Amino acid sequence: xxxxxxxxxxxxxxxxxxxxxxxxxxxxxxxxxxxxxxxxxxxxxxxxxxxxxxxxxxxxxxxxxxxxxxxxxxxxxxxxxxxxxxxxxxxxxxxxxxxxxxxxxxxxxxxxxxxxxxxxxxxxxxxxxxxxxxxxxxxxxxxxxxxxxxxxxxxxxxxxxxxxxxxxxxxxxxxxxxxxxxxxxxxxxxxxxxxxxxxxxxxxxxxxxxxxxxxxxxxxxxxxxxxxxxxxxxxxxxxxxxxxxxxxxxxxxxxxxxxxxxxxxxxxxxxxxxxxxxxxxxxxxxxxxxxxxxxxxxxxxxxxxxxxxxxxxxxxxxxxxxxxxxxxxxxxxxxxxxxxxxxxxxxxxxxxxxxxxxxxxxxxxxxxxxxxxxxxxxxxxxxxxxxx
Amino acid sequence: xxxxxxxxxxxxxxxxxxxxxxxxxxxxxxxxxxxxxxxxxxxxxxxxxxxxxxxxxxxxxxxxxxxxxxxxxxxxxxxxxxxxxxxxxxxxxxxxxxxxxxxxxxxxxxxxxxxxxxxxxxxxxxxxxxxxxxxxxxxxxxxxxxxxxxxxxxxxxxxxxxxxxxxxxxxxxxxxxxxxxxxxxxxxxxxxxxxxxxxxxxxxxxxxxxxxxxxxxxxxxxxxxxxxxxxxxxxxxxxxxxxxxxxxxxxxxxxxxxxxxxxxxxxxxxxxxxxxxxxxxxxxxxxxxxxxxxxxxxxxxxxxxxxxxxxxxxxxxxxxxxxxxxxxxxxxxxxxxxxxxxxxxxxxxxxxxxxxxxxxxxxxxxxxxxxxxxxxxxxxxxxxxxxxxxxxxxxxxxxxxxxxxxxxxxxxxxxxxxxxxxxxxxxxxxxxxxxxxxxxxxxxxxxxxxxxxxxxxxxxxxxxxxxxxxxxxxxxxxxxxxxxxxxxxxxxxxxxxxxxxxxxxxxxxxxxxxxxxxxxxxxxxxxxxxxxxxxxxxxxxxxxxxxxxxxxxxxxxxxxxxxxxxxxxxxxxxxxxxxxxx
Numbered sequence: 001x002x003x004x005x006x007x008x009x010x011x012x013x014x015x016x017x018x019x020x021x022x023x024x025x026x027x028x029x030x031x032x033x034x035x036x037x038x039x040x041x042x043x044x045x046x047x048x049x050x051x052x053x054x055x056x057x058x059x060x061x062x063x064x065x066x067x068x069x070x071x072x073x074x075x076x077x078x079x080x081x082x083x084x085x086x087x088x089x090x091x092x093x094x095x096x097x098x099x100x101x102x103x104x105x106x107x108x109x110x111x112x113x114x115x116x117x118x119x120x121x122x123x124x125x126x127x128x129x130x131x132x133x134x135x136x137x138x139x140x141x142x143x144x145x146x147x148x149x150x151x152x153x154x155x156x157x158x159x160x161x162x163x164x165x166x167x168x169x170x171x172x173x174x175x176x177x178x179x180x181x182x183x184x185x186x187x188x189x190x191x192x193x194x195x196x197x198x199x200x201x202x203x204x205x206x207x208x209x210x211x212x213x214x215x216x217x218x219x220x221x222x223x224x225x226x227x228x229x230x231x232x233x234x235x236x237x238x239x240x241x242x243x244x245x246x247x248x249x250x251x252x253x254x255x256x257x258x259x260x261x262x263x264x265x266x267x268x269x270x271x272x273x274x275x276x277x278x279x280x281x282x283x284x285x286x287x288x289x290x291x292x293x294x295x296x297x298x299x300x301x302x303x304x305x306x307x308x309x310x311x312x313x314x315x316x317x318x319x320x321x322x323x324x325x326x327x328x329x330x331x332x333x334x335x336x337x338x339x340x341x342x343x344x345x346x347x348x349x350x351x352x353x354x355x356x357x358x359x360x361x362x363x364x365x366x367x368x369x370x371x372x373x374x375x376x377x378x379x380x381x382x383x384x385x386x387x388x
Numbered sequence: 389x390x391x392x393x394x395x396x397x398x399x400x401x402x403x404x405x406x407x408x409x410x411x412x413x414x415x416x417x418x419x420x421x422x423x424x425x426x427x428x429x430x431x432x433x434x435x436x437x438x439x440x441x442x443x444x445x446x447x448x449x450x451x452x453x454x455x456x457x458x459x460x461x462x463x464x465x466x467x468x469x470x471x472x473x474x475x476x477x478x479x480x481x482x483x484x485x486x487x488x489x490x491x492x493x494x495x496x497x498x499x500x501x502x503x504x505x506x507x508x509x510x511x512x513x514x515x516x517x518x519x520x521x522x523x524x525x526x527x528x529x530x531x532x533x534x535x536x537x538x539x540x541x542x543x544x545x546x547x548x549x550x551x552x553x554x555x556x557x558x559x560x561x562x563x564x565x566x567x568x569x570x571x572x573x574x575x576x577x578x579x580x581x582x583x584x585x586x587x588x589x590x591x592x593x594x595x596x597x598x599x600x601x602x603x604x605x606x607x608x609x610x611x612x613x614x615x616x617x618x619x620x621x622x623x624x625x626x627x628x629x630x631x632x633x634x635x636x637x638x639x640x641x642x643x644x645x646x647x648x649x650x651x652x653x654x655x656x657x658x659x660x661x662x663x664x665x666x667x668x669x670x671x672x673x674x675x676x677x678x679x680x681x682x683x684x685x686x687x688x689x690x691x692x693x694x695x696x697x698x699x700x701x702x703x704x705x706x707x708x709x710x711x712x713x714x715x716x717x718x719x720x721x722x723x724x725x726x727x728x729x730x731x732x733x734x735x736x737x738x739x740x741x742x743x744x745x746x747x748x749x750x751x752x753x754x755x756x757x758x759x760x761x762x763x764x765x766x767x768x769x770x771x772x773x774x775x776x777x778x779x780x781x782x783x784x785x786x787x788x789x790x791x792x793x794x795x796x797x798x799x800x801x802x803x804x805x806x807x808x809x810x811x812x813x814x815x816x817x818x819x820x821x822x823x824x825x826x827x828x829x830x831x832x833x834x835x836x837x838x839x840x841x842x843x844x845x846x847x848x849x850x851x852x853x854x855x856x857x858x859x860x861x862x863x864x865x866x867x868x869x870x871x872x873x874x875x876x877x878x879x880x881x882x883x884x885x886x887x888x889x890x891x892x893x894x895x896x897x898x899x900x901x902x903x904x905x906x907x908x909x910x911x912x913x914x915x916x917x918x919x920x921x922x923x924x925x926x927x928x929x930x931x932x933x934x935x936x937x938x939x940x941x942x943x944x945x946x947x948x949x950x951x952x953x954x955x956x957x958x959x960x961x962x963x964x965x966x967x968x969x970x
Contacts, residue, residue, distance in 0.1 A: 203407055204407070213398055
């Protein structure tokens with residue numbers, strides 16, 4: 001079935017098709033229409049879920065953790081300030097090994113107040129142990145939401161589906177909605193094994209751990225996050241076989257023979273495809289790599305994709321004050337281990353903060369700047385900033 | 389990837405191998421919660437000592453018969469109370485600080501009418517006690533004492549000089565406030581309970597105090613206040629001039645007093661308003677003349693309001709100094725008054741100004757107060773100007789003689805009389821049985837230190853379960869009102885003025901069942917556990933459980949760590965924290 005859906009509706013359809021059992025959420029623009037849509041679906045009897053009204057995002061995540069520990073599939077959605085407020089509970093969800101799925105609509109951080117898109121909210125959660133899956137379009141949003149449950153439950157770690165505010169959340173596209181039974185075949189009901197709050201087998205979860213075992217629990221998170229790289233690929237492959245749409249953690253676009261590769265994430269990838277087509281038509285040997293996962297970081301895949309390239313232009317719609325854009329940090333860290341003669345020069349660009357548009361023209365400018373110099377001017381370069 | 393040579397043998401997340409019951413968190417506490425039933429302000433305020441909190445809860449659950457029985461533990465006349473009582477409970481209602489006070493009297497009236505309509509009966513013991521008690525006066529005080537003593541198994545003889553029981557309820561209150569069939573319905577239960585009514589028997593004339601003392605183990609005196617204060621002014625003996633009680637008695641016996649069509653009522657109390665409203669129903673133009681201002685009127689505001697609706701005029705700061713007319717009154721000379729300093733009653737004293745005016749009339753009613761007929765009192769008990777000296781429970785200075793109602797130092801209302809009758813019944817029971825102990829003093833069964841005694845509390849069992857009852861009164865600030873929504877009260881409806889003036893039909897319309905239950909649900913049940921379960925839900929240590937033996941919840945002290953969340957989340961303030969001493 002095809003429908004014209006906004007990105008937020010696509011998230012709701014994904015959650016509905018995943019037979020989510022508990023939703024606990026707090027409204028916040030531009031996320032609110034996700035949970036509204038789910039509330040409507042529940043009211044219309046399209047999905048059998050318990051909807052928990054809470055007083056904050058912190059409580060929303062706490063309620064999801066409780067629900068997930070109760071052995072059911074839990075979902076929430078938030079953005080920007082809401083995700084920041086959730087931060088403490090995000091760590092907890094990981095440690096409690098609750099495979100919650102959260103849809104985060106990327107929204108810039110206050111102050112100054114903004115409801116528009118950038119990735120600062122989600123990249124700020126890099127160390128919480130959540131799988132992070134960035135989306136380029138509304139179809140990918142819907143498909144990723146379904147896959148996120150399977151990935152999260154497969155490694156018993158929580159997962160975030162991330163979409164750009166307004167560029168996706170409030171923009172409509174024709175979407176192919178998978179068949180309910182087919183999705184059920186792909187995503188069976190959540191099986192918590194024996195780790196859940198079983199009233200017939202009362203146990204205490206998450207109480208204090210002494211120095212003798214704390215590191216072991218943390219080690220297991222890292223082991224399973226590493227394993228997630230493989231699980232994500234398996235899930236994406238299975239999804240592709242069943243539904244005909246293929247997703248990769250690292251997806252190249254005309255990058256095989258390119259000298260210069262732009263590395264992008266989120267909706268910038270779709271603008272990037274146009275920019276690459278335009279530049280290729282002019283005869284430039286340029287390509288693009290779209291990154292879907294920030295965590296686990298697909299280190300091995302990215303090394304393979306960029307090995308031997310001359311220059312890599314990383315476009316970060318986020319920024320870590322005092323350091324650089326987060327994707328650039330990750331790439332520098334991963335590519336440093338390449339042999340020196342196969343190691344590309346990394347150009348870090350900061351663009352599109354607070355919802356500012358990253359146009360084809362802006363990407364063309366980035367390409368030109370990268371091509372024209374032997375070394376970057378600075379460790380990061382801010383695009384389109386009107387310096388005072 | 390290899391992080392270690394060996395597989396680590398820990399589960400995925402930190403989980404105990406046994407339940408949390410091994411963790412006796414009770415050892416952490418320095419404070420602990422106590423389930424304690426506190427007194428609601430309405431219960432404390434009720435002069436009759438009714439369990440308002442309790443009957444409102446039972447009514448809210450649709451258990452009307454239980455609600456009726458709970459009222460009947462304390463007060464034999466719920467249908468009368470719902471109409472006559474000036475419901476000062478509602479002025480104290482904690483809900484008044486939230487939105488509107490609960491309309492307690494209208495729910496009580498509904499419950500009382502339910503009891504009458506369904507012919508509900510009160511049980512009395514199978515076996516009568518051998519002791520007998522004499523009750524002098526069949527007004528609300530005497531009837532109440534008779535009722536409670538019968539329920540305790542005593543033989544009761546009730547002596548009354550009038551033809552029918554009810555006292556002021558029958559002879560003083562017009563039918564538009566209390567229909568006679570309601571009064572008779574409530575009275576008939578006392579006949580069924582085996583009270584021996586000796587009507588038309590006046591003490592001192594038909595029977596002597598000494599003979600009562602000899603024949604009965606105790607005597608309760610509730611003769612009422614039938615001595616009317618008179619005006620010592622020129623021309624006061626003319627025709628067409630009545631005293632309030634004499635006028636109201638004629639009305640209530642269905643007679644038409646010989647009075648004119650332009651009537652002046654002198655006085656500012658409830659009797660004055662009753663006389664004015666009754667006269668209006670006889671087709672008269674009525675003016676109430678009062679020597680102080682409206683704010684100083686002792687009459688109930690609602691009564692004044694209805695009088696005004698019915699077209700009654702008010703003339704304040706005026707006092708009669710002479711009556712005009714040949715044989716029949718034709719007018720009154722009034723002196724203008726001013727308000728001076730506060731008097732003993734806390735109201736500003738009227739001060740004559742010397743300025744006079746005349747007002748025409750062809751009838752006049754004097755309603756300036758009533759007192760005890762001192763000559764009717766037994767000579768051997770102490771009194772001050774007809775106000776009989778008693779202790780808190782009604783014991784007079786003469787052993788075995790008790791007093792209540794309008795002859796003791798309490799406000800002259802039906803409800804206060806009923807309350808005094810109940811206290812006397814308790815005191816008489818203790819006197820006959822020779823109980824004197826301080827330990828089981830009835831004061832411990834009061835609704836708060838200043839409240840009346842509750843027979844259900846004294847008995848220790850009630851249709852509305854109360855746990856660990858205390859004398860503490862709970863105010864709005866002690867509750868967690870976050871749990872209560874905002875919902876205005878249901879306004880009482882009155883019949884249109886032209887219908888009212890057509891006769892003596894009841895003015896205030898009854899609540900429908902829907903309205904009564906809706907209003908009963910507005911009650912916070914302040915200070916009482918209603919098993920809402922908040923303590924159970926919020927306890928982080930699962931230490932709160934349903935009481936396996938009865939009502940409500942218990943806290944397992946092995947696990948309670950004394951955090952106090954349960955107390956904080958109790959909407960009704962039926963819990964409190966107590967600090968432990970180590």
